[in-house]
Amino acid sequence: MPPQQTNITSETEVDAARLRRDLSIVLSLLKRYWRAFRERRRSPTVTLQDLSDRELMDIGLTRGEIDYITPERAIDTLRDRATALWSRGVM
Structure with missing residues (x-):
C-alpha cells in the first residue's frame, strides 16, 4: 500500500500567507498611528x-x-x- 498523501503543505502555506497578511495589516496600522503621532507632535500647540x-x-x-x-x-x-x-x- 502506498503511503497516504496529505495536504499538510498546502494548509501550512495558506496559514503562513494568512499570518503574513495579518502581520502586514498590523504593521501598516502601527506605521499610520506613528506618523499621526509624529505629525501631532510637530504641529504648533x-x-x-x-x-x-x-x-x-x-x-x-x-x-x-x-x-x-x-x-x-x-x-x-x-x-x-x-x-x-x-x-x-x-x-
Whole structure:
C-alpha cells in the first residue's frame, strides 16, 4: 500500500500567507498611528493666551483667570516675587 498523501503543505502555506497578511495589516496600522503621532507632535500647540476672548468665554474662562490656572504663569509669578524680595533685601 502506498503511503497516504496529505495536504499538510498546502494548509501550512495558506496559514503562513494568512499570518503574513495579518502581520502586514498590523504593521501598516502601527506605521499610520506613528506618523499621526509624529505629525501631532510637530504641529504648533495653542496656548490659552492664543485664544480669543470669545473662545475663552466658551470654555468658561476670562483672560484674567489664565494666570491662576497655568503652571508656567504661576512659576513666573513666584519667581518674580522672589526676585522682588531679594532686591529689597528681605531674604
